[in-house]
Amino acid sequence: xxxxxxxxxxxxxxxxxxxxxxxxxxxxxxxRDLNYQTVTNKIAHCKTGRGQWNLTVREKIEQTYQSSxxxxxxxxxxxxxxxxxxFVKFGNFSDVKKIIQSHxxxxxxxxxxxxxGKTFSVEQACAQLGREMIRVNITIETxxxxxxxxxxxxxxxxxxxxxxxxxxxxxxxxxLLDEIDLASNKILCLQSILEGKGVFLKKxxxxxxxxxxxxxxxxxxxxGKGSDDGRFIGTNVLNEAFLERFPVTFEQDYPSVAIxxxxxxxxxxxxxxxxxxxxxxxxxxxxxxxxxxxxxTLDEVISTxxxxxxxQAYSIFGNKEKAIxxxxxxxxxxxxxxxxxxxxxxxxxxxxNVARGEETVIDENAVV
Numbered sequence: 001x002x003x004x005x006x007x008x009x010x011x012x013x014x015x016x017x018x019x020x021x022x023x024x025x026x027x028x029x030x031x032r033d034l035n036y037q038t039v040t041n042k043i044a045h046c047k048t049g050r051g052q053w054n055l056t057v058r059e060k061i062e063q064t065y066q067s068s069x070x071x072x073x074x075x076x077x078x079x080x081x082x083x084x085x086x087f088v089k090f091g092n093f094s095d096v097k098k099i100i101q102s103h104x105x106x107x108x109x110x111x112x113x114x115x116x117g118k119t120f121s122v123e124q125a126c127a128q129l130g131r132e133m134i135r136v137n138i139t140i141e142t143x144x145x146x147x148x149x150x151x152x153x154x155x156x157x158x159x160x161x162x163x164x165x166x167x168x169x170x171x172x173x174x175x176l177l178d179e180i181d182l183a184s185n186k187i188l189c190l191q192s193i194l195e196g197k198g199v200f201l202k203k204x205x206x207x208x209x210x211x212x213x214x215x216x217x218x219x220x221x222x223x224g225k226g227s228d229d230g231r232f233i234g235t236n237v238l239n240e241a242f243l244e245r246f247p248v249t250f251e252q253d254y255p256s257v258a259i260x261x262x263x264x265x266x267x268x269x270x271x272x273x274x275x276x277x278x279x280x281x282x283x284x285x286x287x288x289x290x291x292x293x294x295x296x297t298l299d300e301v302i303s304t305x306x307x308x309x310x311x312q313a314y315s316i317f318g319n320k321e322k323a324i325x326x327x328x329x330x331x332x333x334x335x336x337x338x339x340x341x342x343x344x345x346x347x348x349x350x351x352x353n354v355a356r357g358e359e360t361v362i363d364e365n366a367v368v
Contacts, residue, residue: 112252115303172211
């Protein structure tokens with residue numbers, strides 16, 4: 001008998017069924033004068049436990065991997081982000097773009113307060129360079145199956161489906177791990193990938209090498225040490241060995257007043273609103289909030305993202321007071337009042353009563 005894995009599996013299945021034990025294999029070897037170690041080495045991929053083998057494992061894996069994927073293949077999609085004409089480069093954008101443009105494997109960690117354009121800048125760097133980008137939003141529940149891939153049920157059959165990490169590896173794309181400090185220790189499945197070595201898919205017995213141009217960018221509100229002040233509740237302390245695999249960390253701050261004004265003016269014009277004075281006042285307001293935050297006289301800041309939301313509200317309602325009121329309503333009453341008071345100092349024409357829909361009542365009998 002030819003001593004091939006397929007012949008051994010077929011014969012064992014005929015004799016003992018799909019599930020065999022070490023006793024079954026020893027009996028099989030004795031009846032055919034075969035070496036026990038040689039036989040078990042041949043069917044090592046079928047081993048399910050100590051002294052136990054499932055002879056259908058390989059067959060299922062091969063059938064699964066050869067089946068069509070559970071969703072439209074990513075190679076049929078265009079994963080290059082769209083250029084945003086309102087984007088204004090600032091901060092670390094040029095450096096991030098240079099790294100992506102180099103096509104070298106050089107993982108990047110970008111940290112900074114919420115709403116300051118970390119993710120958007122990576123997206124626009126890829127858009128300008130024509131590079132594919134796959135974004136993964138990390139949560140505490142994100143695990144190996146979400147990242148690497150797994151078996152999915154399609155039309156009553158299980159099929160293998162690549163996760164976003166494998167797609168990025170095979171395509172040589174930029175893998176953006178957004179809010180990575182929300183991850184649990186399950187993120188450690190990316191250790192070898194962050195070393196540029198690829199990954200072995202043990203469930204289908206295939207090794208995936210990184211294609212030319214593949215790189216990893218991670219964004220976070222913290223530096224992977226958790227949040228002591230509770231502002232970013234849910235963030236976790238990341239494994240030190242995991243963080244060490246990022247050779248460079250960029251600290252991203254909010255843009256300067258001049259840059260932020262250019263951003264708002266571009267967005268407002270795109271929305272059909274032209275009000276440079278309002279844009280300037282909003283940027284000055286945000287800057288004052290950040291100064292107060294650093295001095296610990298304010299517990300929150302007005303982010304660039306919040307200014308964009310206010311401009312969008314202004315384009316919808318045509319009411320500055322209402323736009324500002326809606327923009328700060330997410331904060332607690334004390335902080336909201338502080339923000340309103342801060343803006344009121346910058347704009348003499350600002351009337352919060354307009355935002356609340358209140359009208360000034362005139363007493364016709366009053367003595368003038």
